[in-house]
Amino acid sequence: MKPPFSAVVTGQSLITHDVRNVQDDRFSEVVRFLQQGDVVFTNFESTILGRHGGWPTKGKYFGYSKAEVLDALKAIGFNAIALANNHAFDLGPAGVLSTLEEVEKRDFLYAGIGSDETDAARLGRRRMGNREVALLAVDAGPGPANMYAEDRTAFRPPRPGVNRLRALRKFGVTAGYFQNLAMLASELQSSDLERANYAQPEDPPAVAEGSEIDFYGTTFAQAPTCSRLIEIDPESAATHLAAIKQAAKRDDFVIAYLHHHHWEPSWQEVPLWVQSFARMCVDAGAGLFVSHGAPVLQAVEIYNGAPIFYGLGNFIFHTDPDENEWSPPEVWQSIVAACSYNAAGNLGVIELLPVVIGGEEQLSGPSVNNRLMPVPATGDVANHILKELAARSQAFGVEVTISQSRGRITPENRLRRKAPALK
Template sequence: MNNQFCAVVTGQSLITHDIRHVQDERFTEVERFLQQGDVVFTNFESTILGKHGGWPTKGKYFGYSSAEVLDALQDIGFNALALANNHAFDLGAGGILSTLEEVARRGFLHAGIGTDETCARKPGRQRLGGREVALLAFDAGPGPASMYAEDRTAFRPARPGVNRLKTVRKIGVPDGHLRRLARLGEHLRCSAFELTNYAQPEDPLEITAGKEINFYGTVFTQAADYGRLIEIDPQSADAQLSAIRQAAAQGDFVIAYLHHHHWEPRWQDVPRWVRTFARTCIDAGASLFVSHGAPVLQAMEIYNGAPIFYGLGNFLFQVHPDETEWDPPEVWQSIVAACRYDAGKSLAEIDLLPVTIGTEPHSPGSPTGRLVPLTASGGTAHEILEGFARRSRAFGVDIDISLARGRIEVPAARKFG
């Protein structure tokens, strides 16, 4: 089959060390799989310490990288980077400016941060593999307002930062419990002025009187049952979708990227709001939707002929050894997906390569340990693919598994919804 276009997508790349010295045939196999793509995409889950300097804006989960890691990503095959994520602002505005300069200097297709909101929201656009490719990247939090880009107004200077898809988390509780919370607030003599003080440096959240309560920064809302509710701000969503429509109207191959940390209690489950938003992006004209955040492999869907990867987990995950919360094996397992399109620009098939980030007996603190992804084999490969297939089956996707690889053949009828 003579494929006209191939888009390869991976898990997120939290990379803080140069990996070009690693010699392992299993890593070389991963590189070869990447390099078949016309567009090879990941989320750069870090920020660059460069000439603009910066300062730590976080506690435990703070991190940054030197510019050489971008050379490493380019060397193994990546040419497209999402930059919108919770680590992009770890060095403040200085890190945003340095990252923008270093990524642009190397010619990456990129999107998701900017010198102000207009710049951060602007799609990246580049000709790759004979097609114009547009990339839009946005972060849905949770995160402080100060990490997100803002345009200049008559009263405020512009702020460099991340492209924000504005969301609000609310906790749904039955009416009786909501009334008890209201009484507790009365006993504590909670006032609007006190909520404003505790919200600093931000403003208190808006609530619907009679149905919602701001209980010291957490919004509880009346619901039939208990649950976490994520609401997307309609104006924020419209701005992102408008950019997708404009890129699609030009005939571009449009990649829509979402980063978020609104995880479900079982972190391999796909949040309902993400599924709704992903489909809305495809309806607006996106050719491919990719999401990261939860550090585990979730599921995929093919909707109106376009692949949706709800959570690809990790590709590079160079976290501090003391962060033991990442010990579960599913954190260190993922897939790389090669999406192939035919001459008519329709999705024809997807090849899946299971990978593990390092392998036993290496430990996170060893010299090569968990620095790079390696091709999985045997029982581990089967386990990764079977888990991904099982979760994706619930979204109507059938995956054929053979010889430690997965494949999805897209029937002609599926290409048109």
């Protein structure tokens, strides 16, 4: 018999301000909710400017943090963080090395970046509560090839970077469009040198002859309808799943984490490829699956006794005020979920605390500068967050009960409806 165990998970933390001096009794309630967990987990959606220095690797959406924000996360109650995300490489390899150094100093359970590919793929492992906890963190892009960690070869030095789950984006087009694209590509790509110049820093993608074309780095495939296709590389997935299996054999409690930006047109819709990968992780032995990327709350599923949080949106979201695309209220609303496991190691209850970054009074305001920390949602706003979550999770066979501005999920209350079929 295993001792009782609890894991609290939140939305991602894009934190650039030290928030330890925030004086708000409402935020204190969130902190108390967090600190009930043996594991308190978030995604650190940034990179540290430290002693290794660094330089900007992108234009818009570039950002970094000082090491003091890690102290702030620690003070709030976080003891486990994922580091695999699109901002982890904003300062290049030097930022990765500084982040590793500063996170290690503070004794976080962490995973997702490394000094090379082997190091980045390694699961973090710590004794937390009465369990050994292992953490796998991967990023599926889209991102440039040079943000991902790479091992040393005879002709290449190692590259610090992000732990990659290889995912290929393709566009399916009908036969007429495909033929037109093929003719246009033939006209434009008059020489191998021209294509090679525009491939940098990416290598040309492999394509199936006759049914796919590489159009300056974008793969188009013949398909019955026009659509976007996301495919996980089986070899890449197998490597990560094998690591989960190995940790599960040691009887570790395994948390599997995925970050990606392959969002659906409706941000709150769960991509089928994500559902497929999440279930693979649980089948391999993960006791908890968490994903971030889309800045909104997505559905919850209970699969083979393990909770799957397909998208927890934002917990801390310190954005550039010039970025005006984050105005929808859904971006600033999320939940904090406390998952309890009983002495038999089985999932018991999931308690849900709805939160609003900056408070409900900020939702209708134009400024994002004052939206520093989440506070509990109340009344109609809390009920709206929970009812929306309940409606989306219902399609996955999960029932969310709502009472007094809180939510609850119990395995025995699962609906008998089947989750959407995988394609």
